[in-house]
Amino acid sequence: AQKITQTQPGMFVQEKEAVTLDCTYDTSDQSYGLFWYKQPSSGEMIFLIYQGSYDEQNATEGRYSLNFQKARKSANLVISASQLGDSAMYFCAMREGGGSEKLVFGKGTKLTVNP
Amino acid sequence: NAGVTQTPKFQVLKTGQSMTLQCAQDMNHNSMYWYRQDPGMGLRLIYYSASEGTTDKGEVPNGYNVSRLNKREFSLRLESAAPSQTSVYFCASSVWTDKNEKLFFGSGTQLSVL
Numbered sequence: 717a718q719k720i721t722q723t724q725p726g727m728f729v730q731e732k733e734a735v736t737l738d739c740t741y742d743t744s745d746q747s748y749g750l751f752w753y754k755q756p757s758s759g760e761m762i763f764l765i766y767q768g769s770y771d772e773q774n775a776t777e778g779r780y781s782l783n784f785q786k787a788r789k790s791a792n793l794v795i796s797a798s799q800l801g802d803s804a805m806y807f808c809a810m811r812e813g814g815g816s817e818k819l820v821f822g823k824g825t826k827l828t829v830n831p
Numbered sequence: 832n833a834g835v836t837q838t839p840k841f842q843v844l845k846t847g848q849s850m851t852l853q854c855a856q857d858m859n860h861n862s863m864y865w866y867r868q869d870p871g872m873g874l875r876l877i878y879y880s881a882s883e884g885t886t887d888k889g890e891v892p893n894g895y896n897v898s899r900l901n902k903r904e905f906s907l908r909l910e911s912a913a914p915s916q917t918s919v920y921f922c923a924s925s926v927w928t929d930k931n932e933k934l935f936f937g938s939g940t941q942l943s944v945l
Contacts, residue, residue: 720873749932751932751934753934753936758938759919759938759939760936760937760938760939761874761921761923761934761936761939762936763933763934763935766931766932766933768931807873807874809874811932818876818879818889818890819864819876819925819934820876820890821866821873821874821875822873823871823872823873824873
C-alpha cells in the first residue's frame with residue numbers, strides 16, 4: 717500500500733488565488749513528520765514546510781500553510797496568493813517514527829499558475 | 832553558501848560501465864541520502880546514512896553501493912550500469928532545528944544508460 721497518496725496529477729490556479737494540494741498518508745506510528753517540497757522545471761528540490769505529528773498547530777511558512785487533519789491522515793498544502801513562479805511539481809513526503817531515516821515521497825502534483 | 836553539491840550534472844553510460852556519483856554538503860549535517868526520481872514514481876530512497884560511518888538500504892538499493900567517506904561526503908556507485916538505472920539522482924542532507932526537520936537537496940544528476 718502507498719504510504720503517501722497525492723490524488724491530483726495536475727492542478728490549475730489563477731494568479732493571486734489560493735490553491736490546495738492534497739496529500740493523504742498511511743502510517744501506524746504515533747510519531748512522524750510530514751513535508752512538502754517544490755520542484756521547479758529546473759529540477760532542484762526546495763523545502764517548503766514541515767509538520768510534526770505532535771504539533772497541535774498547523775505549520776505556516778510565508779504563503780504556505782499545511783492543513784493537518786490527523787484523524788483523517790491528511791496533510792494538504794495551501795498556497796495563498798499564487799504567483800507565476802509557483803508553477804512547479806509539488807511533492808508530499810513522510811518520515812515515520814522510531815528513529816527511521818526513511819523519507820517516503822508521493823508521486824507529486826504539477827501546479828500551473830495562469831496569468 | 833554551497834549547501835549540497837552533486838557531480839556530475841549529466842552522465843551517459845553504456846550498459847556494464849561503472850561510475851560514482853559524488854555528493855558533498857557543507858552544513859555539518861549528520862544525515863545524508865540518495866534518491867532516484869523516475870517519471871510518475873516520485874522520489875525513491877536508494878540508500879541513506881544516518882551518521883558518519885553508517886549506511887543503510889532504502890527502498891531500491893539493488894545495483895548500487897554507497898560510501899560515507901566522512902561527514903561531508905556521501906557517494907553512490909553503480910558497479911555495472913543497466914538501462915533500468917536511467918534516472919535523475921538526487922543527493923540530500925538533513926538537520927533537525929527547533930523541532931523542525933529540513934531536508935536539503937542537491938541539483939540532481941541526470942544519468943542515461945544505453
